[in-house]
Amino acid sequence: MRNRNATAYRFLAPYLLIFSVFWVWPIISSFMISFQATRTVPWRFAPGFNWGRLIGDPAFFNAVKNTLLILVIQVPVMIALAMVMAVLLNSPLLKARGLYRFAFFAPVVVGEVAYSAVFRLMFSLDFGIVNKLLNSIGLPKIDWFSNVTPAMALIMIAVTWRWAGYNAIILLAGMQSIPEDVYEAATLDRVSKLKQFFHITLPLLKPVIVFCLVLSIIGTMQLFTEPFLITERGGPGGGTETLGLLLYRQGFRSLNFGYASAVAYTMAALAIAITLVQLWLTREKQ
Amino acid sequence: MATVTLSNVVKRFGAFEVVHGANIDIKHGEFVVFVGPSGCGKSTLLRMIAGLEDISGGEIAIGGKLVNDVEPADRGIAMVFQSYALYPHMSVEQNLSFGLRMTGNPKADTDRRVKRAAEILRISELMDRRPRKLSGGQRQRVAIGRAIVREPQVFLFDEPLSNLDAELRVQMRVEISRLHKELGATMIYVTHDQTEAMTLADRIVVLRAGHIEQIGRPLDLYDDPDNLFVAGFVGSPKMNFIKAQIVGQDARGVVVELAGQEKTRITQPLAGAAPEVGSKVIVGVRPEHFGSAGEGDTDLVVAIDVVEHLGGTSFLYARTAHGEDVVIQRDAAKVPTTSEVTVSIRKSYLFDEKGLRLR
Amino acid sequence: MSSLSSARLRRSIALHLFLTPLALIWLFPLWMMVVFSTMPDNGIFSPGIELLPHGNFVDNFNNLQRDTNFVGAIGISVSVAVTYTFLSVLLTSMAGWALARYQFFGKGVVVGIIFGTITLPYAVVLIPQFIMVARDFQLANTWVALIVPPLFNSLGVLFMRQSFSMMPDDLFDAARVEGVKEWRIFLFVALPLARPMLAALAIILFLASWNNYLWPLLINSQPGSMTAPVALGTLIGLTKVSWGGIMAGAVMLTVPMLIVFVLLQRHFIAGIAAGAVK
Numbered sequence: 030m031r032n033r034n035a036t037a038y039r040f041l042a043p044y045l046l047i048f049s050v051f052w053v054w055p056i057i058s059s060f061m062i063s064f065q066a067t068r069t070v071p072w073r074f075a076p077g078f079n080w081g082r083l084i085g086d087p088a089f090f091n092a093v094k095n096t097l098l099i100l101v102i103q104v105p106v107m108i109a110l111a112m113v114m115a116v117l118l119n120s121p122l123l124k125a126r127g128l129y130r131f132a133f134f135a136p137v138v139v140g141e142v143a144y145s146a147v148f149r150l151m152f153s154l155d156f157g158i159v160n161k162l163l164n165s166i167g168l169p170k171i172d173w174f175s176n177v178t179p180a181m182a183l184i185m186i187a188v189t190w191r192w193a194g195y196n197a198i199i200l201l202a203g204m205q206s207i208p209e210d211v212y213e214a215a216t217l218d219r220v221s222k223l224k225q226f227f228h229i230t231l232p233l234l235k236p237v238i239v240f241c242l243v244l245s246i247i248g249t250m251q252l253f254t255e256p257f258l259i260t261e262r263g264g265p266g267g268g269t270e271t272l273g274l275l276l277y278r279q280g281f282r283s284l285n286f287g288y289a290s291a292v293a294y295t296m297a298a299l300a301i302a303i304t305l306v307q308l309w310l311t312r313e314k315q
Numbered sequence: 316m317a318t319v320t321l322s323n324v325v326k327r328f329g330a331f332e333v334v335h336g337a338n339i340d341i342k343h344g345e346f347v348v349f350v351g352p353s354g355c356g357k358s359t360l361l362r363m364i365a366g367l368e369d370i371s372g373g374e375i376a377i378g379g380k381l382v383n384d385v386e387p388a389d390r391g392i393a394m395v396f397q398s399y400a401l402y403p404h405m406s407v408e409q410n411l412s413f414g415l416r417m418t419g420n421p422k423a424d425t426d427r428r429v430k431r432a433a434e435i436l437r438i439s440e441l442m443d444r445r446p447r448k449l450s451g452g453q454r455q456r457v458a459i460g461r462a463i464v465r466e467p468q469v470f471l472f473d474e475p476l477s478n479l480d481a482e483l484r485v486q487m488r489v490e491i492s493r494l495h496k497e498l499g500a501t502m503i504y505v506t507h508d509q510t511e512a513m514t515l516a517d518r519i520v521v522l523r524a525g526h527i528e529q530i531g532r533p534l535d536l537y538d539d540p541d542n543l544f545v546a547g548f549v550g551s552p553k554m555n556f557i558k559a560q561i562v563g564q565d566a567r568g569v570v571v572e573l574a575g576q577e578k579t580r581i582t583q584p585l586a587g588a589a590p591e592v593g594s595k596v597i598v599g600v601r602p603e604h605f606g607s608a609g610e611g612d613t614d615l616v617v618a619i620d621v622v623e624h625l626g627g628t629s630f631l632y633a634r635t636a637h638g639e640d641v642v643i644q645r646d647a648a649k650v651p652t653t654s655e656v657t658v659s660i661r662k663s664y665l666f667d668e669k670g671l672r673l674r
Numbered sequence: 675m676s677s678l679s680s681a682r683l684r685r686s687i688a689l690h691l692f693l694t695p696l697a698l699i700w701l702f703p704l705w706m707m708v709v710f711s712t713m714p715d716n717g718i719f720s721p722g723i724e725l726l727p728h729g730n731f732v733d734n735f736n737n738l739q740r741d742t743n744f745v746g747a748i749g750i751s752v753s754v755a756v757t758y759t760f761l762s763v764l765l766t767s768m769a770g771w772a773l774a775r776y777q778f779f780g781k782g783v784v785v786g787i788i789f790g791t792i793t794l795p796y797a798v799v800l801i802p803q804f805i806m807v808a809r810d811f812q813l814a815n816t817w818v819a820l821i822v823p824p825l826f827n828s829l830g831v832l833f834m835r836q837s838f839s840m841m842p843d844d845l846f847d848a849a850r851v852e853g854v855k856e857w858r859i860f861l862f863v864a865l866p867l868a869r870p871m872l873a874a875l876a877i878i879l880f881l882a883s884w885n886n887y888l889w890p891l892l893i894n895s896q897p898g899s900m901t902a903p904v905a906l907g908t909l910i911g912l913t914k915v916s917w918g919g920i921m922a923g924a925v926m927l928t929v930p931m932l933i934v935f936v937l938l939q940r941h942f943i944a945g946i947a948a949g950a951v952k
Contacts, residue, residue: 033776036856040772041784044765044831051823052791055802062802117693122686131936132697135704137946138931140885142903143924146910147707150917156719158706165723190703195946202947243793251795254887258910273797280801281892293797304793367847388853400844404866414852417862465852 059290067287079291089292091267092275093299095181099252099271100303103185104245108238110189111196116226118197119204133194141191145258148187152259177268180260184269187255192248196241203237204230243304250300253277272296317343317378317391317468317501319364325372326359326525333359335525336373341503341518346495349505350512350548351522357505358473360522364503365394365471378468388418390469393462397474399454401446401461408442411460425464432463435497452483459494472504476511488514509549513537521545543670546599552630554664555641559598561590569673571598571665573615575637581612583665586674590667599664602630602644611659617641618655631656707928711921718917731922738909738919743897747905748926750817754901755883758821762879763872765825770834771860775846788828804892815899820890824883830875833948837871838864874945877938881931902927 038045066075083089114133118126136144151158152173160170173179207230215225231238253273256263262278263270270278272292280289319341326334334356341347349357362368364375366387375382382390401410411432415425433439436456446454455475462470472491476484492515495502506512512519513533521528521536521544529541533549540546546554558574559581568584581598590596608614617633629650631643643658665673705725710718711734712727738744772778773785803823808814841864849859865872890901900908906923909915935942 033856034778037772037776037778037781039857040768040776040860044769044826045784047765047822047825048787051803051806052799052826055799055806056794058802058805059798062805114696117689120689122682122689123693124686124690129693129697130939132700134939134943135932135935136700138881138885138935138942139704139928140903140931141887142885142907142910143707143927144703146906146920146924147703147710149910150710150718150921151703151706156721158723158725161721161723190700194700198943198946202943247793247795251797258907261911276797276800277888281804286801286805290801293795293801296795297798300795301793362847365847365851367850386853387851392851394848394851396844396848398842398844400842400848402845402863402867413862414849414854417849417854417858418852461848461852 059293062287063290063294065287068283068285072287079287082288083291083295088267088270088275089295092270092272092292093295095269096250096252096271096273096299098181099185099188100246100249103188104242104249106185107189107193107245108196108241111193111200111241112238114193114197115200115204116230118201133197135194136191137195137198139191141254142258144187144191145255148183148259152183174260175265177265180265180269184252184255184260187259188249188252192245196245199241200234200237203234207233239307242307246303246307247300250296250303272299318376319469319501319503320376320379321360321364321373322376323373324360324363324370324375326356326363326368327371332371333525334363337527339520339527339530341501344499344501346502346504346515346517347520348512348516348518349503349520349522350507350509351528352548353507354524355522356525357507357520357522361394361471361473361503361505364390364469365392366390391467392469392471393465393467394471394473395458395462395475397477399446399458399478401454401457403446406443406445407438407449407457407460410446410457411464414461415464428464428466429460432460435463435494436460451479452487455479455483455487456490459491463494463498468500470498470500470502472502474506475504476506477508484511491515510551513549519549521548523548539674540664541672543597543599543666543672546664546666546672550601552602552642552644554599554601555639556666557598557600557635557639557641558637559596561592561594561596563592564589569665571596573598573635573637574639576615576635579613579615581660581663583663583673585665590673595668596673597666597668597670598660599666600641600660601662602642604660604662605641605643605658606661607649608657608659611661614657614659616655616657617643619651619653622650624650704928704932707921707924711918711925713918713921715916715918718921730918731925734916734918734922735926736919737916738923741909741915741919742900742905744902744905744923744926746898747900747902750820750899751884751902754817754820755880757817758824758883759876759880761821762825762827762830763876766827766830766875767834767838767865767868767872768860769831770836771838771864773831773835774838775864788831791826791828800888800892807893813893815894815896819893820901824886824889827879830879833875833945834868834871836948837868841867870941870944873938874941874948877934877941878945884927884931 063079064074064076065072066078117123118130118133123129152160154160154170154172154174157173164170171179173183211229212225215229220228251273252271256269256271256274257277260269263274272295276289276292276296279285279292319339321337321339324334324337325332337360339347349360351357359368363370364377366382366385370383377390377392402413405413408429411429412425415428433442436459438453438456438460441449441453441457446457449457458475476487479487488511504515516533518530518532519536520530523544529536529545536545536549540549543556547556559571560574561569562572562580563570565582567582569582569589571581571583573579573581615635617635619631619633621632623630623632624647627647629645629647631645631650633641633643633656635641667673709724709727712729712731713724714728714730714733717724717728717730773781807819807823813819845863845867846859849863885903886901887903887907890904891907894900894904902923906920906927909920
């Protein structure tokens with residue numbers, strides 16, 4: 030290949046322009062804003078102002094706690110479920126594969142607002158179909174919106190419903206790229222299907238699983254629409270307020286950009302830290 | 316005049332040098348084949364002539380004009396690729412005309428050139444088809460046609476026949492020869508197949524590991540190789556190499572004794588200085604230069620492992636008493652039925668320990 | 675042989691017995707969306723269990739249109755998504771082409787930065803982006819605000835880079851030898867060959883734009899400039915609002931995408947599987 034600096038940068042120019050204006054500069058700017066008091070006009074530089082407040086703010090710790098709680102429970106459950114879906118969809122014994130695939134993959138195209146609205150209706154206390162069904166089989170109604178634990182569970186159920194199929198698609202594609210003869214060889218060696226899964230599929234799929242985990246963690250980290258719309262602005266009483274919601278509330282309701290930027294950087298730091306831990310845990314052993 | 320001159324051409328990828336100063340003079344209208352094993356730098360050399368690779372050192376001139384910094388399109392060359400590189404989403408006609416259309420050539424002229432190329436290659440009835448619907452040989456023709464429409468001074472071929480089956484390969488070889496006569500253009504052709512090189516070339520450039528081993532006409536390379544590599548590379552089955560030692564000198568030349576076989580001696584005339592007595596050498600014998608007992612200088616007994624009958628001739632795969640493998644060509648009628656046979660060496664080549672020809 | 679096939683049969687039955695309820699649970703919210711959208715409001719809030727569609731969709735839609743100008747919002751959403759998809763496909767494939775096909779100074783840095791942004795939460799740039807677009811550029815409540823900032827998409831570039839680098843070198847070299855300019859090679863050789871990948875990318879980008887919520891919520895909050903999801907979102911949580919209408923809106927946002935999904939499933943799955951966009 031010949032060196033073609035001018036040609037290459039001509040092709041990259043529009044993309045890099047958008048990138049610099051709408052990403053590189055904001056990343057720097059966001060960092061600087063987090064060191065400014067932004068509720069005075071003009072803004073003034075006050076390094077400890079937002080970060081100091083952050084450390085002592087119970088609302089912040091509540092949001093961190095909620096976000097991490099969702100992360101720790103929802104992400105593994107969802108990935109495991111996605112894995113089950115992918116394995117079963119990949120089974121040669123499955124009939125009407127297209128129908129099952131549609132069922133699991135369809136939520137991928139559903140917008141956050143549309144499904145948030147449906148979940149709100151389905152889970153409402155007196156008229157929600159879920160409670161009606163629980164009642165009809167003799168179980169008590171659950172007040173999904175007024176108690177913290179059911180509200181958190183509802184958020185996790187909603188997010189899992191929306192994203193499990195998405196991850197299943199990625200995992201399924203990964204599985205289908207594993208050459209068939211590896212399994213044929215194992216079958217000839219009388220390795221059971223279950224052992225094949227744990228000793229062939231899982232190890233070979235590890236990079237794909239890590240990819241899913243990283244994307245899911247970053248996604249859940251920024252969770253906003255579900256607690257905003259389903260549990261009504263992080264209700265009950267901040268019980269489902271996430272970092273994404275706190276950022277929205279501080280930045281765009283209270284117009285406290287400095288504090289919101291500090292929250293944003295905390296999210297970024299957490300996401301990067303968790304991703305690094307993830308990569309470290311799943312690193313290739315020598 | 317489309318001469319192509321390479322002077323001290325060097326190619327480096329980073330710190331890694333793959334072509335170490337190549338000097339080649341190609342005359343107008345000449346058919347030159349670059350041949351060598353894979354990784355010898357022959358394709359890189361061709362791509363440098365095409366302008367698809369930067370030249371790390373030295374100069375390349377086409378038609379007497381230095382082209383080091385000239386864009387591929389302005390070098391007066393056309394190239395046929397190993398993979399044919401046909402655009403799968405275009406018809407044959409569109410494939411042929413694509414370059415001309417894209418560079419603003421007048422439509423009437425483009426049509427004329429495409430029509431002519433199609434006639435030369437006898438693909439006129441395929442013009443509306445997509446490459447997917449063509450056989451290997453037809454794709455090859457279209458690829459060549461795309462070069463012809465450019466009416467270049469120099470054609471470059473990068474292993475064009477390696478994706479074809481054996482029969483088609485022979486057919487296309489003849490076709491390319493015919494094309495060369497018809498167009499009279501300079502052609503540079505890269506292959507790893509010495510048969511292709513021998514049958515097509517006016518001159519062959521043998522390359523190994525980025526060095527030019529020898530340049531010459533096909534039969535000169537065959538009859539008079541400069542070194543062990545060329546001797547072994549040109550000719551099929553390849554030349555036999557037998558270890559030997561200089562034992563003396565007589566009126567006719569140096570006397571050589573095959574390793575481990577006292578009394579099996581060959582006398583080889585040498586124009587240059589003879590190596591010292593006792594130095595190790597290698598005797599090269601082509602399969603067809605083994606004669607019946609008594610026909611040559613010396614006789615030796617070999618044990619036959621396998622006989623391959625090809626019809627008119629046969630090849631004996633055998634071992635010398637010292638355990639060296641040799642291939643011997645025989646008329647089918649004269650194949651021995653015994654497990655051992657005595658043969659003579661009618662003609663041989665002598666190489667020193669470094670592989671250079673002693674002559 | 676027969677014991678083997680009967681074991682297979684048992685396994686197959688177990689598989690379907692497990693997967694069928696799971697699939698039904700997964701389809702249930704979508705089904706209920708359709709059911710709700712056809713029920714009158716007093717039906718939705720009645721004690722009975724209703725699992726089949728009624729005939730009230732048109733009334734619900736009229737209620738929705740009364741609560742918010744949903745048709746107008748859909749118009750904005752469609753136009754924005756189409757424009758965004760076109761521009762984004764063009765930009766990401768140009769960048770992917772450069773990264774796949776050229777050797778150039780600073781390539782390693784550019785690739786490194788693009789990879790680096792994958793793990794960076796969008797939240798980090800959200801506030802400055804908002805300040806810049808709304809205050810510095812004065813572009814709030816315009817189409818430009820909806821379309822341009824989201825054009826940066828690192829996964830899409832990596833997807834296109836991958837697609838282009840899998841194509842054989844000779845194809846482009848052949849055109850180069852013929853004197854075809856690089857941008858024409860890109861336009862007339864590379865892009866046509868990348869059609870399946872472009873389709874996958876376009877579908878995913880369209881979907882992302884169609885469903886995008888947070889950024890449009892922040893930047894285009896004026897009634898006349900809202901996208902459909904934002905317009906619908908404003909109704910959720912209001913006390914005097916038609917839920918049947920909201921559901922009719924949800925159906926209108928979702929069903930076209932489901933149809934596209936069914937028709938173009940292959941491209942859809944290819945795009946997601948390659949991680950084109952989250």
